Amino acid sequence: MLTLLLKSRILSRWQTSSVLSSYYHSNSGVYGHRKQAVRPGQYVSNNALQNRIENSNVYRLIEAYRLHGHKKATLDPLSLQQEHDPHELSPERYGIMSGSDIIDINGLFYNNNITSMSVSDLIVQLEKQYCDTIAAEFQHLQTEEEREWFAEAFETKHDIDINDERKIDLANLMLKSQAFDHFLASKFTTLKRYGGEGGESMMAVFDEIFRCSAQAGIEEIVICMPHRGRLNFLTCLLNFPPIRIFQKVSGISEIPPGSKGTGDVVSHLYTSVDLNYEGKTIHVSFIPNPSHLEANNPVAVGKCRSKQQTLQEGDYSLTGESQQGDRTLCLQVHGDASFSAQGIVSETFCIAECPHYNVGGSIHFIVNNQIGFTTESNRGRSSLYSSDLAKINGYPVLHVNADFPEDVIKATNIAMNYKHKFRKDVIIDFICFRKYGHNELDDPSFTQPIMYNVIKTRKSIPDSYAEQIVGNGVCSKEDLAGKQQDWSKTLNENFAAVQSKPVEPYDLQRQWSGYRQSPGEVTVWDTGVNTDVLKYIGAKSVTLPEDFNVHPTIGKNHCDRRLQKLVEGEGLDWAAAEALAFGSLIHQGFNVRISGQDVGRGTFSHRHVMLVDQITDEIYIPLNNISDEQSGHLEVANSALTEEAVLGFEYGMSIDNPKSLVIWEAQFGDFFNGAQPIIDTYITSGENKWLLQSGLVMLLPHGMDGAGPEHSSCRMERFLQGCDSSETIIDGDDVNIQILNPTTPAQYFHLLRRQMIRDYRKPVVVVAPKILLRLPAATSSLSEMSPGTHFQPVLGDEKMKVDKVTRVVFCSGKHYYAIQKERDSRNIDNMAIIRLESLCPFPTAELQKELSKYPNAKEYIWTQEEHRNMGPWSFVSPRFENLVGCKLRYIGRDVLGLPAVGIGHIHQSQAQQLITDLFQ
Known part of the structure; x- marks a missing residue:
């Protein structure tokens, strides 16, 4: 009865077109079903x-x-x-x-x-x-269907027609790649260029993929690729201006004047370009790569998934994937040694066909050098082939000798057709060699004398193939020479203009048009929402179909409780504030995606944005049914038990579409450890290296609750160490990453909304709560989320009379509530408690303003529940002294070599001693 009464009171009052039309527009989704196994029909007659x-x-x-x-x-x-x-x-x-x-x-x-x-x-x-x-x-x-299809395709591969015109194009493409390598070698003799020599026929793979894509109606291709042959691919097929490579190698920054960035090495360059194949335009997104091998795999897949959602391929919000890959393609290029050895490859395969991560199959192209740096394959892996990992998922593998470019085309054609028909991954194992070793400055004969004695005697693949087609009467030497002379002229002209041609201005294009880099000054954004709209959204967030069988505990403790608090307008908990943030953004036309292990209900069983019918097992997401006109959508992606691949995937989604709020939540804060390469090489450094913006949100549950070393700390000190906030210069919003430690649901509401409302994007690490999720003291009112309100970097103390305050205590996070409770129990009236909600950007001006309120203060203290060598202390201490003009005394736990003790009575003793020391 309570549920019906409260729903009636809220929905009857606020379910009016006038309230919603003044805000946002949208579209919906209803039930989702768990993925069912499909039994194929008989394939053989x-x-x-x-x-x-x-x-x-x-x-x-x-x-x-x-x-x-x-x-x-x-x-x-x-x-x-x-x-x-x-x-x-x-x-x-x-x-x-x-x-x-x-x-x-x-x-x-x-x-x-x-x-x-x-x-x-x-x-x-x-x-x-x-x-x-x-x-x-x-x-x-x-399945039998796949096996029979592949047998037929492979056994008829010689029927794949490669006409004379195509053979000439292929010869010219490989000769062009070879000429580019020779040009770089002659002009930049000390450059590690990771050239394509010994594997020039890889260009045939890329060219065939583009041709097949055009024929199949593919509009968007996302490609990741390591160092080997990367510059050749950029210039010879992706129309990347050679002058940009020559300028970079010459020491000229690729970052245009007026843009903020530090750049990256030449072998990590990337591009986004429209190509014309078969009279059709294909947009290719060639993503940047870090030196951490294979880390770019899930990033590329995530970016491809985002493009599919933009193109509305399939019902991406639930589990239906029927149209995945019809208009998009993900191409992952690998090295042989890293493909078999790097765990992220296996992790990416693990999620390849999971709901919310499936892209309808990827093409995997292994550039098999038969060696990893100086380690032969028999020492670098235990399997027969570097591609054997793919067989875990039941994916086909095509092995091809790089000496035979036409066979390379045939293998690629089969792979593309398989992927398009079955929407599954397929692997091309392209077996080649590195003519000059790992890089052109090595002497590979130190460790592989026999291999490189053989290599020295060989004619190059482009030269051999050119001689072959000339000998077969396909074309003349002069026909090929003409194209190469034109290419040589282009390279020389670009080289001559290196010093005189300026770097082109940085311009955000396509879906990023209208956005900018973050400003140097601090900005404040009104992220409040009309209270009537919030009540309506809040009610809809717990409104279920009449025939839906909700779990009785959820119905009472989640749905009924939220409705009651909405009517009162007070006491809204963390989950309610999150639902209001999600729902209001969705109404505004943004998409929201939350991903991670068990995020539908939440690790601590608090969220419940995805409900499961207790009889039918059907899934229902209330926020996808706010109104019949909503255009935004909530995607709830309960992920596989992996961190690195999933976080890389979410980062890939975030750099593609600025109108999607992408959130990754760790089960516990320090579980991000498994994804450290993605954090270091992409999230914290991506904008500085490549000018790529990301609004990714990382929720890392944190708190010293006696749960032991691995369930306590999100290691915020590591993120603070990785930020570019200065100790001596007052920073604005142009830091590389935000580290926020909110203590109220309203603050969480505002920081989520701010991610989308601003006209630039920044990653944010949220030091997320555990016990605050249900702590009665940690609740907020609707008035704190109403128009005119915003995220506050510093929360001052409204309870103390300023003229009585002699001690000012600074803290961050849930420790505030323990201090406040003790202060109130002791009736202390001379201690003000100030909370740092934003650690980075460091809120210098706001802290100075708070300090100015207390003219009689004699003592300034920093206290934290984390150990002294962890938490914010080492970050805030010099900034308080150098920027705020306030020297702090530390009160807290001593140093420790692990985040927390694992013995309960010692934890309790430390927690009590922490409070005792503060109030002595």
Whole structure:
């Protein structure tokens, strides 16, 4: 009865078009269903099955080639790999003695022109198909349909037409890549350029992917790639101006005048460009890469997912993925050694087909150098191939010898068709070599003398292929030379203009148009919302369909309680403030995505933005049903048990669309440790290195509650150490990252909304609460979220009479409530408690204003519950002294080598001693 009464009072009053029309517009979603297994239909015809029975021994031999043929294939361009002749390919093992018997191959072996042949001819065909310079592993695929499709595609690969015009284009492209490497080598003799020599035919992979994408109607391609061949790809296919590379190598900054940034090394450069293929325009987003290998994989997938949501591919808010990948493609380029060794590759595979992370499959292209720096493959991995990790997920692998560019095209064509049909990942293992070692300044013969003796005697792949097509009469030497002369002229002209041509101004384009870099000064943004609208949104956040069977505990303690507090306008807890922030942003047209382990209900069972019917198991997200006109959406992504891949994914989403609030929540604060490479190489440094803005929010639950070393601290000191806030210069909002420690639900509400309301984007680390989620003292009123209110970097003490205050205590976070409770119990009236809600940016002006209120203060104290060598102390101390003009005395725990003790009675003793010391 209480629920019905409160709903009636709120919704009848505020569910009016006049209230909502003055604010925002939107669209909705209703139920979501858990993903169900799909059982494919029979793929092989009855006639084919009958023929397999009648010729079972022959069919077993064919299946052996499909399973083991790759072991005998000629895949190493250096011919250094030990040759295999697997016993599994011996006809005698299958009772086949005669080679002249004619068999019907319908259903046994796919060939478009021949329906019958002798067993000996079949073996010749099988050797040609499975043991040549292109091989495949696909018998581990999960469905018969996939296995049969792949067998047919692979066994008819020679039917893929590569006409003379395409052969000429291919030759010119590889020669162009080679010429670019030679030019850089001659002009910049000390440059580590990580050139493409020995793997120039990788250009055929990229070119074929672009062609197939255009034919399939792909509009957006997101690509990540490590160092090797990166500059070649940029200039030779992505139309990246060579002068920008020459300027960078010459020491000229790539950061335009007037823009704030420090830049990055030349091998991390990136671009965003429109390409024309097959008369169609494809937009390519080539994302920057850090030197931390493979860290860019989930970033690329996340960016691709964001583009799919913008293009509305499928019902992205729930689990339906039927249209994923129809208009978008993710291409992940890898190195062989890092692909098999870096854990983030496995993590990214883990989430590849999970709801809310699926992009309809990625193309994985392994540039297989057969070595990692100076470590041979037999020492650098335990598996036969570097690509073997992909088989865990049941993805097909195509191995191809880089010496044969036309086979490279065929392998790529098969991969693209598979991905487009089955919307699953596929791997191209491109086996090549590095002509000059790990980089051009090494002497690789120190550690691989035999390999590099072979390499020295080889003609380059571009030269060999050019001679081949000239010898076959496809074109003349002069035809190829003309294109190369034009390219050489272009490179020389660009090089000559290095010093005279200015770096182009930085301009945010496409979806980022209208945004800017953060200003140097402190800005304040009105993030309050009309109280009637907040009450309406709050009521809708706990409104369920009549036939929905809510858990009784949630119905009483979550839904009914929130409705009551909305009517009262007081006592709103953390989850309510969050729901109001989400809902108001959604009404304003923004999308909100929260991702992490168990975020639907919350680690501490407080959020419940995603409810599950207790009878049908159906999922319902109330905030996706605020009104019939809403355009924003809430995506609740309960993630796999991984941090690095998921956080990288969310960062990728955040750099793509500034109108989406992307949140990652750790189960406990220090669980971010597993994602440290993403934090260091992307989140805290991405804008300074590459001018890429991100509004990503990281929620890191924090608090010394006696839960032991791994469940207490979010290690805020590490984030503070990684920020670029000065100890001696008053900073504005142009810090690299925000570190906020809010103590009230209203503050949390405002900081979430501020992320979207501002006309620039900054990542934020929220030192998130645990016990404050339900602490009665830590609640807020609707008036604190009404128009004219905003996030306050400093919360002063409104209870003390300023002329009586002799001690000023500064703190940050939940420790405030313990101090306040003790002060009130002792009836102390000369101690003011001031809270730092914003640690970075450091609120110098606000602190000076607070201090000026207390003319009789004689003592200034910093207290924290974290140990002295942790928490904010080492960050705030010099800033108080140098910027605020106030020297602080420290009262708190002593130093420790771990975040917290793990023995309960010691924790309680320390907590009590902390309070005792403060009030002595």
